[in-house]
Amino acid sequence: MRLRSVLAPLAATLTAGLAAATCVTAAGPATAHSGPADPPRGHACSPAVSIERFSDALDKTTYEGTFVGNFSALAVDRDGAIAALSDRSSLFTLDPKTLSPRSVVPLADEGGAALDSEGLVVDRDGTRLVSSETEPSVRRYGRDGTLLGRLPVPDALRVAPAGRATSNQTFEALTLLPGGRTLLAGMEGSLSGDTLGVVRLQTWQRQSGQSGHVHRDFRLAAQYGYRTDTGLGLVEAAATPDGRLLVLERGFTVGVGNTVRLYLADLRRATDTSRIDTLTGTLTGHDGVRLVRKTLLADLADCPSLGATAKQPQPNPLLDNIEGMAVTGTTRGALRVLLVSDDNQGATQTTRFYSLRVRP
Structure with missing residues (x-):
């Protein structure tokens, strides 16, 4: 996947369509031209990892009649958007600034049945490689969800x-x-x-x-x-x-x-x-x-909770069923990493996004 810094404006822009949702920011909002500031030392999870913010903005929401959640994988698209895979056979495109859904397409196997879709890669030509843990399998799909191969x-x-x-x-x-x-x-x-x-x-x-x-x-x-x-x-x-x-x-x-x-x-x-x-x-x-x-x-578990509730x-309380991860860019030698939890569409779990900075 192509590396881009797509999260820099996140804290400043999680407002318009998601104003009623929860978004906690660990560092002050960054201006569009400056890039994010280093998170305060108090937000370190370890010497190599710090957490900048988390967002529950998409928890228990729907988009075009499709439940937004059950996320099992993330990837960065060629235009910088975030591709988010649901293990209920749905592939979302999320805005890189607000994380709000832009589109969703259904996925299916060769017989038209739903997938237990778990892994995601956006290939260099923009097609999607999706792993299922049912058989298991790795299938290739077009941007519109058309099955192209296996x-x-x-x-x-x-x-x-x-x-x-x-x-x-x-x-x-x-x-x-x-x-x-x-x-x-x-x-x-x-x-x-x-x-x-x-x-x-x-x-x-x-x-x-x-x-x-x-x-x-x-x-x-x-x-x-x-x-x-x-x-x-x-x-x-x-x-x-x-x-x-x-x-x-x-x-x-x-x-x-x-x-x-x-x-x-x-x-x-x-x-x-x-x-x-x-x-x-x-x-x-x-x-x-x-x-x-x-x-x-x-x-x-050693990260600061940033006011999160479980x-x-x-x-x-910051923790949940974290399952998806993507490297979204680099900033001053550190990797910018986005995580997401799989809420299993259940009342006791949360769809939560985490913005980390990792120095490997």
Whole structure:
């Protein structure tokens, strides 16, 4: 996805169509020409991450008869707009300044059925790559929602009995690495036979033709093992400009709330596991498999609450079922990152957007 700084005017412009909604700003409004100021030190979640603001403006709203929520993924469109994917088969376009919906299109599979859509990439030609955790699958759609094609998926990653994956634990994350030639999907849960907590990251490589032109389609490429924290699943990944990954891990405990941690992951020197049937010794390294290296950037429970309220118990009232993430630009060496929570269209959860600054 093309990197643009799209959130700078957010605090100053969340007014017109969304005036009645909640928007809490951690830093003072920035003028259009100056860019955002550094957030106060008191808004640090960790030495590497700070939160600038959050917005509940879209919570429990509708647009053109479609519920606005259930968001599972975000991406930056070629014009700077925010593409927001609902796991109920709807793809919204949001205004980059106000986050108000501009349009919505329905998505469907080859038989016209709804998708459990979880991951989103806007490709260089403007088409949309959408992962579903039902089969799992990665499909390509036009801007109008027309189904254009489908990528191959390794047999082992398919839901049992076709493969070794567990239903609702497959392609939750999707991102395009810098250069646009490598697509990566992250499994939320482990395959049967793999060590619990070790999940697979599958990549596809875009091929060039004889004329040097890059094709639209991708072919299966390397696969990697990634270890999640105990009790957490991998729910999103977003490529950074230097080719590393921001990874969101999330879990939920009844009566306690959500755990959401942001990691920086590095694929370099990780073992290609595409031909390794089961990953069983990777916790000790006895099998020689090198997992993807990860570094904790922040536990979001450590962020200041900024006055947020929660509809159910949470370690921090700012937290909710955070599931979508996009790198929207850079400012003075820091990444500007937008997160969104999936409210599951339920009364105890909130559709909440979070604006972070990350220095990886």
